[in-house]
Amino acid sequence: LTQPPPWGINTNIRLTLPVVCFVWQIAMIILFGVFIRYDEESDTHWVETKAHDNITSDIENDFYFRYPSFQDVHVMIFVGFGFLMTFLKRYSFGAVGFNFLVASFGLQWALLMQGWFHSLDPQTGKIFIGVESLINADFCVAGCLIAYGAVLGKVSPVQLLVMTLFGVTLFAVEEYIILNLLHARDAGGSMVIHTFGGYYGLTISWVLYRPNLNQSKRMQGSVYHSDIFAMIGTLFLWMFWPSFNSAITDHGDGQHRAAINTYLCLASTVLTTVAISSLSQKTGKLDMVHIQNSTLAGGVALGTAAEFMISPYGALIVGFFCGIISTMGYIFISPFLEKTLKIQDTCGIHNLHAMPGVIGGIVGAITAAAASESVYGKQGLINTFDFTGDFKDRTVLTQGGYQAAGMCVSIVFGVVGGAIVGSILRLPIWGDPADENCFDDEVYWEVSAVHNTTTGWCHCL
Amino acid sequence: LTQPPPWGINTNIRLTLPVVCFVWQIAMIILFGVFIRYDEESDTHWVETKAHDNITSDIENDFYFRYPSFQDVHVMIFVGFGFLMTFLKRYSFGAVGFNFLVASFGLQWALLMQGWFHSLDPQTGKIFIGVESLINADFCVAGCLIAYGAVLGKVSPVQLLVMTLFGVTLFAVEEYIILNLLHARDAGGSMVIHTFGGYYGLTISWVLYRPNLNQSKRMQGSVYHSDIFAMIGTLFLWMFWPSFNSAITDHGDGQHRAAINTYLCLASTVLTTVAISSLSQKTGKLDMVHIQNSTLAGGVALGTAAEFMISPYGALIVGFFCGIISTMGYIFISPFLEKTLKIQDTCGIHNLHAMPGVIGGIVGAITAAAASESVYGKQGLINTFDFTGDFKDRTVLTQGGYQAAGMCVSIVFGVVGGAIVGSILRLPIWGDPADENCFDDEVYWEVSAVHNTTTGWCHCL
């Protein structure tokens, strides 16, 4: 009907998708065989390790410190991200299904990449994994799923797998630079996960700009039920965000404090999101898009500082401003990005991840620079910022500077990485949909018939 | 079309809702700044506290005793209550969205109110919070969400926020009287949460009685999909109720026993609910309203006694009768309440919370009075009923009396508080909907178009 876009309209993925899945999964098996082993707490030899380390009880196994948080994070990745993206009226299969595919591949590759960079044992040449590795793999995947939000409905599953392969790779490198070289703290990933993932996705979306995307305008909205499905995603993300931000913080008070801070921050975000959403309409009606997304911005913005002594009212303040900024982002910035900067951001990840991620980086830098022994205690300060080993003489002011540097690294990796990967994804071989078929599950899924009644589309049966 | 109700039909909340949200959130920030601090287990000084208290491992931090239960409770509050109320065909946004708003505000105010009454440190004038505080705040919010169930679809979000402000305040006071002054036990809140919340909501609904509510009769039912959404709420409440009733009980056997008792009690409730539901129809068909609600009554009724040595078969018996009574409540009592007592109870909270809550109070009083050293052990009896300090000479019989007194306090607070708050909510300034617009999301939400086909409403797109 209309002119085909430059990158082709052949959406047949019967060859490419199975090939990519098989090749990559076989590669994973081989690489796991060469590199990945159980760590000492998940190995049957633990009975000896335990005796050797004078550990008196099995309950001291890291499994019991982190497994409940891990499962919460796991729910966020698969149900949270997956269902949050089901809001489109006819792209729910793609939302939840491709999210499932991308995350399942990504977490395997993440275990390898993060292992090589963070925990390769120099003597044995092996990567030893435990429950904390699983959490980190899920975190890494989150970065790629954020990026998926920007291109939702406009790419093929093969493109998503390519995007994830490179995304996880870039993630592991920037994470290594930020956490290991710069020694910045970022337990909940404001910088490492959200800022990187946000700009990675936005840049890819910019490179893949579709000037004629309004040809699929009829499919771009939500319907009543799809908005409720999306709320399942929102709520599981919102409820479990305290686990996300505390999953890999220090045992004891570190996890405890991170959970409390995130809980408070998110509560505050909800109220200001509702306030701004209501203000934005003539009669004060609320917009589901805001409630589904902006209510989560506080969790993103506390990713770095959640483990710090930001104090309960500090957490509330961060949430207060994030709700306002994120909701205004949906009202004012998203249209601007699309019109002026040619960035089509399906889920508004700029408002939910990129911007709040940057805020989180700044909050982290400031609160780190403002830390003091009087508030943290002498040992508490050392523990919180890990001022040990090579970094034992670092001051909080220096730490603040490195935190800020870390944020810049994550932006640079997101933008530059996104530009390169976006260019690869423009190749006309990936089976992406034509402009008039975007946001439509029928391109990649067997879907039961849709009835076009006189009053509009009806897909009851 | 019809005569406007006495309290006005201006549902524009563009001024009131943002103002209330902002004023209250700013008040929270200020009050948190003045009063709320991390407790010793979530403070970086814990490394010193730990050493001082001879705690050998971080796993002894209260976080690890209670955080998994906290997250389960959190899911119950936001997904459980939120989705349980989505059963109406066109009020699912309001159900899950206003539930989200009310809970997010309420938990902040609850931390303050409960802090002032229960844990204000006399020396520093501060409230020190940890994971148990978060659970208690969620519990407090549950009381207000129960009350929301009675007025679902008939009030504006501003009214809900007002209702929550007073509801949390009343809750903290009655809780203080029941738990601290009367020294009653109520770990799962049969009295403190369910009885109070139930009567608070019912009385408000009675004050706000709408004689012409049948003008929105077309919106009062469910549709196929909305009933399935509601089952998400039902199941998460049902599954996690063992965590609810055990979240703040004693470490060790206390939490263990409370979880077992609730698990058993709820299983029993399901069978009798199904039996009575089937009996109530000519051909034995089941009614989704019963399955969605009455299956939960056992959890409510075991809120007080779950931590006692009620014994496994005792738990089954409580569940057995609650399933019967609650389902019969939906069949016989709800119509009576509406017709004769002029109480319009949208979700039937009388059958799910008020009545089972009272049963729970009675069960608690009887089982407390019947407790004995032969069953509990000497120290076990002291631990379970906390017969220490001022209460170290209390007998189980006396305890039973105080339990019963506690139940009366919760009823009185619910009814009197509800009457006062209801009167405030009658003021014609809150933007509540007209009788013909009740149970309709279009009043407060941007909703995609609804198509009126010849065969009825269709909101597919």
Added chain:
Amino acid sequence: LTQPPPWGINTNIRLTLPVVCFVWQIAMIILFGVFIRYDEESDTHWVETKAHDNITSDIENDFYFRYPSFQDVHVMIFVGFGFLMTFLKRYSFGAVGFNFLVASFGLQWALLMQGWFHSLDPQTGKIFIGVESLINADFCVAGCLIAYGAVLGKVSPVQLLVMTLFGVTLFAVEEYIILNLLHARDAGGSMVIHTFGGYYGLTISWVLYRPNLNQSKRMQGSVYHSDIFAMIGTLFLWMFWPSFNSAITDHGDGQHRAAINTYLCLASTVLTTVAISSLSQKTGKLDMVHIQNSTLAGGVALGTAAEFMISPYGALIVGFFCGIISTMGYIFISPFLEKTLKIQDTCGIHNLHAMPGVIGGIVGAITAAAASESVYGKQGLINTFDFTGDFKDRTVLTQGGYQAAGMCVSIVFGVVGGAIVGSILRLPIWGDPADENCFDDEVYWEVSAVHNTTTGWCHCL
């Protein structure tokens, strides 16, 4: 309209369903009163037990080792199984509602049956229950819910309760033989749960074969929204399967390793499922049935070996093949079973449970036989396979043989038990639906009106 099937078309269950519910629930109360007591870790006497056993902290209570996993398993049973079966367009009430009923009854009966066979105290004649008993009861119920998947939409709730009564009974016996007499290991229940449950359900479905089932063909498919509801079930099963396979493994490294193995195995399964699903369609489109079901096959197949030192790449390999085999099962084997063997398997449990269960048994036997002290360590080998007491001289090769024997026992129990129970269910007294009314909630549920528009069925309102 058509000839009534031999077993009658009277679907009135107003007498039978309430009677069965009441009789069985009262029987449960009496039997619990006689037999079931709290175990020492959930009894108030624990304060003395603890002192006696030199346990220094409440955190050593088994509750803290297993309760988070228990809650995950609980979610799998009620939301996972329940929602997975909601995929049919008009049988979602039956799917989630009867699942709820069956599981609630089954877990009570399972506590008794498993108690009598596994943990009856010879001195007191009592069964002492704790959190591990609750997990085992949920596991036992899982076997019956798997069987429900084969007959979904074709039986009455009364038949389901009968099926569960016998199913739990058979389960407890085969479990006793496999775990206690043969001393096979099967922590995640590849054999005991999935193989047994699968063949039990398939055989029942074979006995209840309906030659004219195509009379309800119009109801046998899914609609767009029902497929998304089913994905809720899929994802919660998938995410929490690591908890399922690790819930009752050894404290410490045992639970840790089982969770890691299952996490990896399932990730691998997703990729090969997607690959085969895409290959099976001319244009490479994906089929929701495969994504909903086959992605879970890896979890089933690792049920036995998850706690072994199968190594991370070993787990990936198991998942790799299970995704392929299970998806091919949906494409090729299910039609064959229906056409040639007259087995109508509504949910395809042969592909999701029976076949992967057998694979799991084989994998378990091989990995057990291949275990060595060099990999496990001397004490590790003893701990993992529990080579103590009567079995302290067993070799790994012998163990492999007993594992294989265990698998045969589970198949035999499934097939023989299913044949007997199926015959009982053929009696014309259970109120099962006529062929033209299968897969239709209107038979057993009050359902809001369905509008038949010119373009097809519409159940929007």
